[in-house]
Amino acid sequence: xxxxxxxxxxxxxxxxxxxxxxxxxxxxxxxxxxxxxxxxxxxxxxxxxxxxxxxxxxxxxxxxxxxxxxxxxxxxxxxxxxxxxxxxxxxxxxxxxxxxxxxxxxxxxxxxxxxxxxxxxxxxxxxxxxxxxxxxxxxxxxxxxxxxxxxxxxxxxxxxxxxxxxxxxxxxxxxxxxxxxxxxxxxxxxxxxxxxxxxxxxxxxxxxxxxxxxxxxxxxxxxxxxxxxxxxxxxxxxxxxxxxxxxxxxxxxxxxxxxxxxxxxxxxxxxxxxxxxxxxxxxxxxxxxxxxxxxxxxxxxxxxxxxxxxxxxxxxxxxxxxxxxxxxxxxxxxxx
Amino acid sequence: xxxxxxxxxxxxxxxxxxxxxxxxxxxxxxxxxxxxxxxxxxxxxxxxxxxxxxxxxxxxxxxxxxxxxxxxxxxxxxxxxxxxxxxxxxxxxxxxxxxxxxxxxxxxxxxxxxxxxxxxxxxxxxxxxxxxxxxxxxxxxxxxxxxxxxxxxxxxxxxxxxxxxxxxxxxxxxxxxxxxxxxxxxxxxxxxxxxxxxxxxxxxxxxxxxxxxxxxxxxxxxxxxxxxxxxxxxxxxxxxxxxxxxxx
Numbered sequence: 001x002x003x004x005x006x007x008x009x010x011x012x013x014x015x016x017x018x019x020x021x022x023x024x025x026x027x028x029x030x031x032x033x034x035x036x037x038x039x040x041x042x043x044x045x046x047x048x049x050x051x052x053x054x055x056x057x058x059x060x061x062x063x064x065x066x067x068x069x070x071x072x073x074x075x076x077x078x079x080x081x082x083x084x085x086x087x088x089x090x091x092x093x094x095x096x097x098x099x100x101x102x103x104x105x106x107x108x109x110x111x112x113x114x115x116x117x118x119x120x121x122x123x124x125x126x127x128x129x130x131x132x133x134x135x136x137x138x139x140x141x142x143x144x145x146x147x148x149x150x151x152x153x154x155x156x157x158x159x160x161x162x163x164x165x166x167x168x169x170x171x172x173x174x175x176x177x178x179x180x181x182x183x184x185x186x187x188x189x190x191x192x193x194x195x196x197x198x199x200x201x202x203x204x205x206x207x208x209x210x211x212x213x214x215x216x217x218x219x220x221x222x223x224x225x226x227x228x229x230x231x232x233x234x235x236x237x238x239x240x241x242x243x244x245x246x247x248x249x250x251x252x253x254x255x256x257x258x259x260x261x262x263x264x265x266x267x268x269x270x271x272x273x274x275x276x277x278x279x280x281x282x283x284x285x286x287x288x289x290x291x292x293x294x295x296x297x298x299x300x301x302x303x304x305x306x307x308x309x310x311x312x313x314x315x316x317x318x319x320x321x322x323x324x325x326x327x328x329x330x331x332x333x334x335x336x
Numbered sequence: 337x338x339x340x341x342x343x344x345x346x347x348x349x350x351x352x353x354x355x356x357x358x359x360x361x362x363x364x365x366x367x368x369x370x371x372x373x374x375x376x377x378x379x380x381x382x383x384x385x386x387x388x389x390x391x392x393x394x395x396x397x398x399x400x401x402x403x404x405x406x407x408x409x410x411x412x413x414x415x416x417x418x419x420x421x422x423x424x425x426x427x428x429x430x431x432x433x434x435x436x437x438x439x440x441x442x443x444x445x446x447x448x449x450x451x452x453x454x455x456x457x458x459x460x461x462x463x464x465x466x467x468x469x470x471x472x473x474x475x476x477x478x479x480x481x482x483x484x485x486x487x488x489x490x491x492x493x494x495x496x497x498x499x500x501x502x503x504x505x506x507x508x509x510x511x512x513x514x515x516x517x518x519x520x521x522x523x524x525x526x527x528x529x530x531x532x533x534x535x536x537x538x539x540x541x542x543x544x545x546x547x548x549x550x551x552x553x554x555x556x557x558x559x560x561x562x563x564x565x566x567x568x569x570x571x572x573x574x575x576x577x578x579x580x581x582x583x584x
Contacts, residue, residue, distance in 0.1 A: 233439035
């Protein structure tokens with residue numbers, strides 16, 4: 001891949017993201033014309049904005065936080081996916097590999113059961129997501145070999161346990177109120193996201209993505225066999241744990257804010273590879289941008305496709321899987 | 337530099353694998369390690385590089401135990417060429433070789449122009465410039481092996497350790513690999529340790545040899561002194577007549 005092309009991709013993806021953000025501000029149940037948008041943005045710039053005006057309220061209090069959240073979570077999941085694929089030396093791995101989303105889902109359900117308060121539920125999701133990965137790590141670690149296969153198996157075990165626990169909690173929940181609320185939460189949605197939520201999520205996601213971005217070139221070595229990487233002078237364990245921690249924080253945050261969102265972490269790095277190749281130095285920035293674009297695009301569809309909002313997790317897979325299938329069929333997977 | 341294994345013992349869960357291994361290699365020498373399957377050659381390589389910890393004894397570089405060296409220092413001195421296997425991600429040849437510069441690249445950094453220059457030079461020296469932008473899973477075994485050697489060399493090591501570099505290569509490619517190694521040893525004074533299955537390569541190219549045998553026996557010395565029919569037949573458990581062949 002020539003570097004000239006690379007710059008082209010960066011510019012193209014940035015423009016695409018920016019364009020999509022602007023379009024996303026105007027579309028929706030409450031229509032806002034481009035003219036209105038322009039006027040409101042201009043007013044906002046010169047501090048003459050009045051939130052009493054309906055379009056301004058919709059743009060700044062409803063749509064903008066939601067758009068921010070979609071881009072943050074999408075980029076985060078993409079970065080986590082690319083990082084985990086390198087750590088596990090396997091392009092089929094996603095950010096959920098170590099049980100984080102199983103743990104976080106259990107946390108959501110438990111939170112709803114114990115004390116039905118949004119902040120409490122979010123906190124429970126986050127804590128249990130991290131706890132699940134911690135269990136995985138402890139189980140995987142106790143074996144003498146520190147190979148990633150052991151970690152994968154430990155992840156399977158922990159995921160299985162938490163999935164069962166989730167069912168147990170759902171089974172004991174009240175059928176008319178708690179159960180539907182658990183199910184809807186886990187199906188995922190970005191509706192109702194407020195500026196306050198974005199503020200909470202901003203730091204953990206940006207720090208984690210930032211860390212993954214900083215060590216992006218090192219991911220190349222991390223994707224080789226452990227001894228090979230060690231012999232290239234890489235501190236394998238340290239980099240591995242950094243990637244696992246940042247991915248876990250991202251995924252746990254994602255579940256706590258908008259439920260289980262599959263496919264983003266898995267396929268966005270692949271789309272990135274198709275564009276710029278496997279070198280993580282180029283792949284990471286491209287994946288981050290694609291992730292943001294992808295989730296924002298899907299969230300727009302959730303808002304628009306049907307008279308009621310569709311669940312996010314349904315569309316990420318329903319759109320993502322066929323797109324991936326077509327690409328796979330067309331290219332024969334030769335980008336890997 | 338001198339690279340030395342002194343009094344090396346390795347036990348795997350109380351089962352001895354290696355006992356009392358001693359050898360030494362200096363600048364400009366090529367040492368081959370030979371032995372049948374399962375005798376502990378790979379374990380020996382892992383122990384001497386510190387991937388496995390000696391149960392007793394040590395690997396010494398310039399008389400200091402290998403553990404005393406910081407990661408970056410150590411892997412600037414030693415280049416390791418692993419056995420060739422397929423990679424999960426198909427990097428370009430350039431990206432692959434660039435990874436060899438890692439000991440020079442800080443924790444949060446990425447390669448700089450200087451690193452790319454080193455890579456350019458090695459591609460030029462190996463006459464492989466046409467492969468630079470190609471994906472490695474599209475290359476032949478011989479080409480990949482050359483790239484792995486190139487990757488070890490961009491760190492400018494004083495010692496190169498290769499684990500079965502002839503694996504799955506035809507004779508011409510084997511000869512190419514060893515020609516490169518011999519040239520490096522002769523002109524740059526690099527030391528070279530090659531784990532190999534082929535006595536012919538050891539005889540043809542090696543200065544020193546280490547024959548690992550069953551029951552923790554081994555022989556170490558000048559290649560021409562120890563690689564004879566008697567020792568080879570003992571090592572590989574073949575009759576001496578088996579080695580009686582001449583190609584007309």
